[in-house]
Amino acid sequence: MLKFDDMPNDIDSRNLGGAPHAADLRFHVSRHGDDFIVWPAHEGNRRVNVLISINALSDLTGKMFGINTTKISSALQEHRDFLEKCANEMLTDTSNEVVLDLNSLTK
Numbered sequence: 001m002l003k004f005d006d007m008p009n010d011i012d013s014r015n016l017g018g019a020p021h022a023a024d025l026r027f028h029v030s031r032h033g034d035d036f037i038v039w040p041a042h043e044g045n046r047r048v049n050v051l052i053s054i055n056a057l058s059d060l061t062g063k064m065f066g067i068n069t070t071k072i073s074s075a076l077q078e079h080r081d082f083l084e085k086c087a088n089e090m091l092t093d094t095s096n097e098v099v100l101d102l103n104s105l106t107k
Contacts, residue, residue, distance in 0.1 A: 022072035
């Protein structure tokens with residue numbers, strides 16, 4: 001079973017419950033016109049990067065984020081269990097990356 005890694009918050013003093021801080025550029029990637037937060041995870045000894053679409057996360061929460069990293073980080077923390085569940089559903093035996101976008105983040 002895939003589990004998100006607890007990431008350190010090197011940006012400010014808030015406790016994000018292990019969620020990556022959205023202002024930390026080490027956890028950002030852009031692809032195909034969408035911006036993602038990368039949440040490192042593991043399944044046993046296998047490393048897996050979970051890319052979470054900021055637009056999809058915004059739709060999931062019903063909140064407009066824009067570039068508000070505080071809201072994005074809070075949403076990652078609040079929805080950690082759901083995001084982890086979705087990542088497990090998308091994980092294949094050979095993948096080292098899972099993309100959670102508008103199509104895969106449905107309640």
